[in-house]
Amino acid sequence: MTAKRERLLAFLRFLSRFAPPWQQDEWLREWSAEVESAPSARLASVIIGAPAHVLWLWRRQSQLDSIGADVRYGLRALRRRPAFTLTAIGTLAVGASATTTLATIISGVLLKPLPFPESDRLVRVSETREGAAADRHPVLVRETLLAWRDHSTTLTSLAGYSGAAATSRADVSESGDRVRVVGMTANLFGTLGVRPALGTGPAPDAQSADRAVWLSDAAWRRYYQRSPAALGRSFWIDGETYSVAGVMTPDFAFPDPDTIAWIVGAEVRFLDGVGRLRPGITAAQAADEGTARSRTTPGLGQLGIAVFGSNGPARVIVVPLLSALTEAARPSLLMLFVAAALLFATGVANVASLQLAHAASRRREFAIRSALGAGSTRTIRQLVVEHAILGAAGAAVAVILTLWWNRLLPDWLPDGFPRASEVTIDTRALLLTLALSLGASQAFGLLPLWFVRRVRLADAMAEDGTAPAGGGLRTHSGRLRAAILAAQVGVATLLLVGAALLGRSLHALSMSDRGYDLSHLLTAQLPMPQHDFTRLERIAALDGIIARMEQVPGVTHAAASDILPLVPLEFPRSFDLPPAGPGGAPRPVKAASRSVSRNYFAALGMRVAEGRGFTDADRMESPPSIVVNRAFVRTYLTDRPALGTSLPIRFSREWTSATIVGVADDVRQQTGLETASPQIFACYCQMAQGLLGDTPALAIRTTGDPAALAPTLRAIVHEVAPASGLTSVMTMETRLKEQLAVPRLLAGLVVAIGAAALFIAAVGLAGVLAHQVATRSRELSIRAALGASRRQIAGGVVRGALTVTLVGASIGLVAAFVLARWLSTVVTGVGVHDPIAFVAGPLVLLVVVFIASAAPARRAAAIDPAKTLRA
Amino acid sequence: MGARLSYSAVAILNALAEGRRYGFDIIDFTGLPSATVYPTLGKLEDAGFVSSTWEAHATAVRSKRPPRRNYELRAAGKRALSEGLERFRLLRDVPTTPAPDKAGGR
Numbered sequence: 001m002t003a004k005r006e007r008l009l010a011f012l013r014f015l016s017r018f019a020p021p022w023q024q025d026e027w028l029r030e031w032s033a034e035v036e037s038a039p040s041a042r043l044a045s046v047i048i049g050a051p052a053h054v055l056w057l058w059r060r061q062s063q064l065d066s067i068g069a070d071v072r073y074g075l076r077a078l079r080r081r082p083a084f085t086l087t088a089i090g091t092l093a094v095g096a097s098a099t100t101t102l103a104t105i106i107s108g109v110l111l112k113p114l115p116f117p118e119s120d121r122l123v124r125v126s127e128t129r130e131g132a133a134a135d136r137h138p139v140l141v142r143e144t145l146l147a148w149r150d151h152s153t154t155l156t157s158l159a160g161y162s163g164a165a166a167t168s169r170a171d172v173s174e175s176g177d178r179v180r181v182v183g184m185t186a187n188l189f190g191t192l193g194v195r196p197a198l199g200t201g202p203a204p205d206a207q208s209a210d211r212a213v214w215l216s217d218a219a220w221r222r223y224y225q226r227s228p229a230a231l232g233r234s235f236w237i238d239g240e241t242y243s244v245a246g247v248m249t250p251d252f253a254f255p256d257p258d259t260i261a262w263i264v265g266a267e268v269r270f271l272d273g274v275g276r277l278r279p280g281i282t283a284a285q286a287a288d289e290g291t292a293r294s295r296t297t298p299g300l301g302q303l304g305i306a307v308f309g310s311n312g313p314a315r316v317i318v319v320p321l322l323s324a325l326t327e328a329a330r331p332s333l334l335m336l337f338v339a340a341a342l343l344f345a346t347g348v349a350n351v352a353s354l355q356l357a358h359a360a361s362r363r364r365e366f367a368i369r370s371a372l373g374a375g376s377t378r379t380i381r382q383l384v385v386e387h388a389i390l391g392a393a394g395a396a397v398a399v400i401l402t403l404w405w406n407r408l409l410p411d412w413l414p415d416g417f418p419r420a421s422e423v424t425i426d427t428r429a430l431l432l433t434l435a436l437s438l439g440a441s442q443a444f445g446l447l448p449l450w451f452v453r454r455v456r457l458a459d460a461m462a463e464d465g466t467a468p469a470g471g472g473l474r475t476h477s478g479r480l481r482a483a484i485l486a487a488q489v490g491v492a493t494l495l496l497v498g499a500a501l502l503g504r505s506l507h508a509l510s511m512s513d514r515g516y517d518l519s520h521l522l523t524a525q526l527p528m529p530q531h532d533f534t535r536l537e538r539i540a541a542l543d544g545i546i547a548r549m550e551q552v553p554g555v556t557h558a559a560a561s562d563i564l565p566l567v568p569l570e571f572p573r574s575f576d577l578p579p580a581g582p583g584g585a586p587r588p589v590k591a592a593s594r595s596v597s598r599n600y601f602a603a604l605g606m607r608v609a610e611g612r613g614f615t616d617a618d619r620m621e622s623p624p625s626i627v628v629n630r631a632f633v634r635t636y637l638t639d640r641p642a643l644g645t646s647l648p649i650r651f652s653r654e655w656t657s658a659t660i661v662g663v664a665d666d667v668r669q670q671t672g673l674e675t676a677s678p679q680i681f682a683c684y685c686q687m688a689q690g691l692l693g694d695t696p697a698l699a700i701r702t703t704g705d706p707a708a709l710a711p712t713l714r715a716i717v718h719e720v721a722p723a724s725g726l727t728s729v730m731t732m733e734t735r736l737k738e739q740l741a742v743p744r745l746l747a748g749l750v751v752a753i754g755a756a757a758l759f760i761a762a763v764g765l766a767g768v769l770a771h772q773v774a775t776r777s778r779e780l781s782i783r784a785a786l787g788a789s790r791r792q793i794a795g796g797v798v799r800g801a802l803t804v805t806l807v808g809a810s811i812g813l814v815a816a817f818v819l820a821r822w823l824s825t826v827v828t829g830v831g832v833h834d835p836i837a838f839v840a841g842p843l844v845l846l847v848v849v850f851i852a853s854a855a856p857a858r859r860a861a862a863i864d865p866a867k868t869l870r871a
Numbered sequence: 872m873g874a875r876l877s878y879s880a881v882a883i884l885n886a887l888a889e890g891r892r893y894g895f896d897i898i899d900f901t902g903l904p905s906a907t908v909y910p911t912l913g914k915l916e917d918a919g920f921v922s923s924t925w926e927a928h929a930t931a932v933r934s935k936r937p938p939r940r941n942y943e944l945r946a947a948g949k950r951a952l953s954e955g956l957e958r959f960r961l962l963r964d965v966p967t968t969p970a971p972d973k974a975g976g977r
Contacts, residue, residue, distance in 0.1 A: 030939075030940040032937055033937040033938060033939040033940065034894050034895050036936045037936040042895055042898070045898070046905065048904065048906050049904065049905025049908070049909060050905075052905075052910065053909040057913070060910075060914075060917070
């Protein structure tokens with residue numbers, strides 16, 4: 001090639017840098033091909049033609065002054081950066097849809113009014129006693145309800161109800177289903193402001209003796225195929241005959257969607273209370289009145305101690321019904337929402353950081369465009385349009401994702417999640433998705449905008465991207481990117497600490513020593529309604545099943561009890577413990593009680609620490625024996641030997657007292673982490689009245705897979721007690737797994753969000769470092785030329801990364817420390833300021849930062865000063 | 872690009888119709904300066920009268936030069952050309968010179 005052509009090609013290369021950036025390559029290729037193949041005589045025309053072409057390209061750009069052209073230009077600009085475009089759209093789509101989905105759940109579950117007229121006036125009414133333990137199911141004492149209901153100045157009405165499992169059937173010949181039935185005061189529907197869709201509600205003076213039942217829409221469909229002729233037909237609940245008096249509307253699900261029937265009659269002493277405030281009355285005013293009314297009722301005596309753990313003055317608690325129904329889900333939902341929003345913010349920050357780096361390299365373009373007369377409004381509009389395209393694309397994907405997630409939601413939400421059916425994607429939710437995506441896209445678009453406004457033509461033209469020695473934190477955009485990065489690291493730290501806390505909590509929950517052996521244990525419930533079984537028949541059936549099961553190969557022990565561990569139910573019991581010696585005062589005792597079969601302890605794998613469990617020696621005619629747990633001994637019997645102590649306790653009517661024959665290790669009945677509470681066990685083999693409950697539980701200890709014995713158990717139950725249907729057959733481990741479903745879901749989601757935030761921070765960090773190394777190549781080369789070793793240069797890069805990380809992580813740790821107390825309701829088993837979680841989170845981050853900074857550091861170390869400085 | 876094509880635009884369309892493909896070839900054919908030909912080609916492309924493709928790499932390698940950007944008349948361009956030729960009768964009288972072979976050459 002001739003020297004002239006070479007010079008012309010160099011001229012074209014130089015000139016190409018002034019062409020619109022998205023056309024530079026193409027422009028250079030076209031002109032180079034012409035120059036390399038044109039006859040020499042024509043070459044001179046390149047000197048005029050090529051600059052004229054460049055100028056024309058710019059003029060065309062500024063002439064294309066319509067939004068349509070902006071869109072076309074924007075599309076072209078985005079197509080030229082596919083990696084950035086996909087990152088931005090992905091960030092927007094995932095972030096906006098995750099945030100929307102959680103916002104939808106929060107709106108549907110926590111904010112949407114309950115489906116009752118003037119539902120803001122509905123309140124849950126419960127009571128407690130001064131000095132009572134705080135964490136118990138809220139109840140209203142029947143006497144308070146009666147004393148308050150008819151003369152209330154703060155409530156227009158006050159109703160009570162109580163839900164229970166029952167066996168129902170619409171045809172006597174059917175075997176029946178286990179369902180939830182609510183017994184209620186006659187004014188429950190009126191208090192809520194609902195009427196049946198079919199038939200009429202209970203009359204104000206309706207009695208349980210009327211034997212009327214109101215069915216849910218689902219039950220009406222299931223049992224009567226929605227036939228209006230269902231009214232007046234017979235319906236059996238636990239063997240009692242009721243007449244169908246009405247069918248509720250499809251959206252009526254009170255207190256929960258599982259309830260299928262309501263009957264008048266809540267003859268229990270402790271109820272759930274729901275009231276309707278008079279207009280203008282606050283919950284606190286109602287609580288004051290309730291407290292005063294409750295204190296006019298006679299005291300509960302021993303029962304008060306048994307239920308509340310105290311016999312102090314009554315205190316009534318009134319809270320809005322909506323928050324009462326959703327209080328369990330609220331902390332987790334808010335936590336997830338904050339985590340998702342933080343993830344979204346850190347993702348948007350990442351895209352902003354990418355844009356900022358890009359803006360630095362686009363300064364020349366902006367400068368030339370403004371030199372050609374494109375006003376800054378024009379340039380700004382172009383950028384706004386470019387980001388609106390990103391936002392719209394992100395929104396489109398986000399809407400699809402949101403709809404898809406909403407379809408999956410019912411499977412994700414654990415059973416019993418309150419108001420799950422209220423979570424719906426509506427226009428508002430989709431508008432939110434759109435707003436989030438478009439808003440966020442403009443947010444990260446604003447950074448280059450802000451940058452463009454500072455572009456001065458002379459500066460931009462004089463400054464070559466690789467020229468400045470320095471860079472790093474010395475430039476405005478460098479500092480801004482470092483600040484963004486520190487914030488991202490902070491968010492990642494916060495989320496990682498949260499994830500570590502939840503993970504540690506879950507670990508503690510699943511690994512805790514519950515005092516019994518969960519493995520190789522098959523459990524089931526055996527509903528034996530009073531209508532079908534007398535107490536003695538119940539015991540005979542249970543003993544028969546136990547004896548038959550113990551013959552089955554692979555079964556080591558079979559036992560029965562009125563309640564299983566992990567079932568949040570207890571039979572509280574209280575009595576006065578006589579003093580150990582003369583001169584002492586009797587002490588009020590509160591303990592949970594259980595009636596069990598003889599080999600209960602062996603079947604559950606419970607340790608009997610002192611004395612013995614129940615044996616064949618314990619019979620109806622022998623003196624009553626009881627076993628207490630260590631917590632009972634610790635709480636009440638420190639002043640005397642436990643074994644042989646006689647307690648004035650009456651498990652059965654003929655008992656006057658019972659002697660402690662054994663001390664069992666503590667069993668944690670519920671979460672496995674709660675403080676063990678005092679417990680008393682008695683053998684139902686010594687109780688003429690039989691078991692305490694009518695739905696006993698079976699526990700079968702096996703040598704092999706317990707689930708494999710379920711069919712055998714069913715067959716034996718069917719033979720021995722055909723009137724009883726076995727329910728809830730599952731291994732103890734499955735039971736625990738179900739109980740941990742919510743913590744596991746929560747921990748899983750937060751870990752996923754934390755990992756995503758960590759990934760985003762790592763990508764952001766790697767990007768920032770790579771950009772720094774690229775723009776500082778001249779400076780690094782000078783250092784290398786002056787004798788800095790590769791190690792020192794690479795070290796400098798890693799040090800820079802660590803500085804930003806440490807600043808960000810410190811901010812994140814402080815934030816985590818402050819915010820951790822919000823987690824106290826979802827973190828159990830470890831403290832919310834658990835040191836391991838607070839160390840593990842940042843440690844993971846540090847490792848990832850090292851990995852992310854390795855490649856840029858290597859690149860920095862590999863810079864050849866001779867090459868860079870000559871360029 | 873307005874409804875009425877300029878003289879140079881019609882001339883370039885005509886060159887393409889006559890089988891000329893790339894910038895300098897068109898310059899040779901039309902005698903227009905390069906400072907006019909390239910922007911006009913750009914305008915014609917924006918208007919949808921002309922499309923451009925990059926020459927196959929193999930062809931370029933055979934001719935020992937980088938691939939050229941080749942322009943081609945589109946249907947709309949052909950219609951615009953016949954209208955334009957009505958207006959600029961002169962062009963019809965331009966003697967047709969045989970198009971050089973594709974490989975071109977220096």
